[in-house]
Amino acid sequence: MTLPESMRPTRRHVLDLDDFTRHEIETVLDTAIGMKEILSREIAQVPTLRGVSVVNMFYEESTRTRISFELAAKALSANVVNFTARGSSVEKGESLLDTMRTLQALGADILVLRHSYAGTAHLLAQHFRGAIINAGDGSHAHPTQALLDLFTLRDKLGTLERRHIVIVGDILHSRVARSNLWGLTTMGAHITLCAPPTLLGNEQFWLDTWPDLRIVYSLEAALQDADAVIVLRLQRERQEAGLLPSLREYAQFFALTSARLQAAHAGMLVLHPGPMNEGIEIAPDVAISAQSVIEEQVTNGVAVRMALLYHLALHLRRKGA
Amino acid sequence: MSAIASEKEILNGDEIRRAITRIAHEIAERNEGVQQVVLVGIRRRGVPLANRIAAVLSDVEGVQVPVGELDITLYRDDLTLRADVPLVRTTRIDTNVTDRVVILVDDVLYTGRTVRAALDAIVDLGRPARIQLAVLVDRGHRELPIRADFVGKNVPTSRDEVVEVHLSEVDAGEDRVLIAHPPR
Structure with a gap:
């Protein structure tokens, strides 16, 4: 049996594009082409990430990015939880790291973070055992x-x-x-x-x-x-x-x-x-x-996020196995 | 290649051509024509094989049978067991498969796990009237209750041997199928 050509994954987090090689960007974009085809189907869902938990941590308002990540995770059959600072223990003074540790203990594999302070995604990446995706941190990166x-x-x-x-x-x-x-x-x-x-x-x-x-x-x-x-x-x-x-x-x-x-x-x-x-x-x-x-940017956003979730989740799974 | 002690050719270009011609005829016979047939090649080498079968059917039956391309990566059952993350390629099936006869085409049938993934992928796209399987080489060692409907050549192998299919559309050089024996 011949196996498809593949990419050696070393990446655990997506914090900015400053550490992406051209080959890596191309791999993500090529993967997203396949993902876009899935989104065009009548039943736009594949079973690939069953059992993977994705938490959207949004400390700043967002419609399209949050929904886009949610749809991307669901199209790959991952479990998705949306966390918003409002109405959570953050209002009782829980710190970002505390919240992250709580979500980690609850079994989160991938955290998608939107925060108004630059550097918050990098901070979480230093402490979280799973993968962090930066969904926008202050004026820094998206x-x-x-x-x-x-x-x-x-x-x-x-x-x-x-x-x-x-x-x-x-x-x-x-x-x-x-x-x-x-x-x-x-x-x-x-x-x-x-x-x-x-x-x-x-x-x-x-x-x-x-x-x-x-x-x-x-x-x-x-x-x-x-x-x-x-x-x-x-x-x-x-x-x-x-x-x-x-x-x-x-x-x-x-x-x-x-x-x-x-x-x-x-x-x-x-x-x-x-x-x-x-x-x-x-x-x-x-x-x-x-x-x-x-x-089209909005539609493509779901496909690109599916491509990232796919690569990060499989990398995590393999390490855990 | 240096780790492989010896190679033996089990099909040459002419034999591959005859096998494909015979499979095409069997497909037409089994399905009483090909009006309802959609050929779906499993990436990568199933795709050129499906195109070749369609070309024969066009000559023999005078019907242009639609050909699709199926990528099964997202349906694999070994994604977390592999050392690398496989590239996702595009599935392209322009014909609605519901109520059609879908013929999955692949180069080698081995454990049956690729076909299992392909069945799941096809069912997600619609509800075919029937799904059949055509392969160039059946090398045995099934791990799932799956069999082929159309077989180019049955080749008894041991598990440590490697069956290499070379097709001019995707590989350099001529069409041929080799069996590579591991070093003893």
């Missing part, structure tokens, strides 16, 4: 969002090698931008960042970390020759913090409008991690235009 962006871009563009991707918006506070910078760079894409200076911060920091980056302050100029643009969500709090004169002024210079879309290269793809502020960073007609792949 690796599963970046992987689903890579999947969507590769699917549409054929490859990421030498493709020109623009990231526009609140780069300074964006975990989506950071994880995408690691992932896109590893996959050989060319990246341009575009933001008001107050939402970019120190230019040198970005260039020191990713020397091949381009930083452009005009969206029209940034979009020239772009194969795709990732539009980031603008948090309304940024204006209250004094980083923006007004949301209207931001929209005037940095919103992806249909005029700016038409001025760009005809096939340019539009991505947005959601939830969108329509009329602020993106015009409503752009969000549902033929070039928008925002809905």
